[in-house]
Amino acid sequence: MLLAISAAAAEPRSGYQDASPATRAMQDDDTTNPGFLWVQQGEAIWHEHGGTTGKSCADCHGDAAAMRGVAARYPAYNVTLGHPLTLEQRINLSRTADQGAEAFAPEGDTLLAITAFVGLQSRGMPMAVSPDGPARPYYENGQRLFQTRMGQLNLSCQQCHDDFAGKRLAGALIPQGHPNGYPLYRLEWQGMGSLYRRIRNCITGVRGEPFAVDSPDLVDLELFLGVRATGLVVETPAVRP
Amino acid sequence: MARVLINIPKEARKGEVIEIKVLISHPMESGQRRTDSGQVIPRKIINKFVCTWNGDEVLSVDLFPAIAANPFLSFFAVADVSGTISMTWVDDDGATQTELASITVT
Numbered sequence: 001m002l003l004a005i006s007a008a009a010a011e012p013r014s015g016y017q018d019a020s021p022a023t024r025a026m027q028d029d030d031t032t033n034p035g036f037l038w039v040q041q042g043e044a045i046w047h048e049h050g051g052t053t054g055k056s057c058a059d060c061h062g063d064a065a066a067m068r069g070v071a072a073r074y075p076a077y078n079v080t081l082g083h084p085l086t087l088e089q090r091i092n093l094s095r096t097a098d099q100g101a102e103a104f105a106p107e108g109d110t111l112l113a114i115t116a117f118v119g120l121q122s123r124g125m126p127m128a129v130s131p132d133g134p135a136r137p138y139y140e141n142g143q144r145l146f147q148t149r150m151g152q153l154n155l156s157c158q159q160c161h162d163d164f165a166g167k168r169l170a171g172a173l174i175p176q177g178h179p180n181g182y183p184l185y186r187l188e189w190q191g192m193g194s195l196y197r198r199i200r201n202c203i204t205g206v207r208g209e210p211f212a213v214d215s216p217d218l219v220d221l222e223l224f225l226g227v228r229a230t231g232l233v234v235e236t237p238a239v240r241p
Numbered sequence: 242m243a244r245v246l247i248n249i250p251k252e253a254r255k256g257e258v259i260e261i262k263v264l265i266s267h268p269m270e271s272g273q274r275r276t277d278s279g280q281v282i283p284r285k286i287i288n289k290f291v292c293t294w295n296g297d298e299v300l301s302v303d304l305f306p307a308i309a310a311n312p313f314l315s316f317f318a319v320a321d322v323s324g325t326i327s328m329t330w331v332d333d334d335g336a337t338q339t340e341l342a343s344i345t346v347t
Contacts, residue, residue: 031248034311037266040244190268190310 181238
């Protein structure tokens with residue numbers, strides 16, 4: 001089993017590689033990828049003036065290309081707050097603290113849109129989430145959660161996504177569960193969704209109680225997943241079945 | 242207004258076959274689903290799409306409830322004259338959305 005885990009860790013496999021040719025084609029062509037509907041909305045938000053400062057994202061950050069590489073390293077430790085933040089939380093922090101505007105609702109279309117737009121700037125870059133330095137204890141907590149059995153089915157993330165990745169759960173292939181394409185367009189959802197939504201799906205699937213949307217544990221788990229995906233490239237906005 | 246992605250070449254040679262690709266954000270609610278309390282969610286789909294080239298119809302489509310959310314259409318047309326390609330989506334509630342694209346044929 002140890003051997004299997006180290007093999008999985010050495011060769012991370014993106015969900016893209018296991019998607020059907022039709023789904024892959026949909027992701028490959030920006031004109032057919034429905035995620036770009038959200039990217040388009042995100043680009044508009046980037047230039048939208050708002051809040052008490054009346055500034056837009058572009059006023060401070062300039063061209064969106066300045067965001068290149070950002071999505072690849074999130075979740076990341078925030079020195080001011082003293083704990084890690086997901087990309088969504090970081091965007092909302094900038095929105096409330098710098099722009100003086102109201103935070104975007106979690107899971108809402110606007111937050112998905114701006115996150116997808118920022119994420120797109122890093123597309124093709126290697127995942128570079130850091131488990132080192134002050135992020136270490138949070139990473140370790142995320143790893144612990146990944147290995148913790150949950151729910152009435154009493155399964156951990158690891159049991160499916162490390163030990164049985166590549167095998168099948170009923171008709172569906174079990175992916176390794178990497179976060180490199182989020183937020184992504186899922187055909188089953190008929191819409192865009194965050195990594196949190198996907199994790200919530202999994203946890204309700206094992207009949208457990210999902211993390212609260214603002215739970216620090218959730219950030220730690222996302223941080224661990226980000227590090228675990230080292231070796232893959234950012235695919236945002238990906239398309240998955 | 243719904244968000245739309247349109248992909249049409251800006252230029253084409255006369256007689257060239259061009260591909261027109263359009264994607265619109267829409268829930269395409271089938272009318273078959275129910276809420277948790279058993280209420281039927283009313284049908285709300287795009288039921289018609291029309292594409293014209295300088296007013297001449299290129300494609301007219303009737304859409305039905307089995308079509309997925311955010312419908313994507315791809316079709317071909319022969320470039321003949323420069324002008325405006327107009328695309329109109331008609332919603333069940335009567336709302337329409339029209340998007341225009343210009344093309345130069347040489």
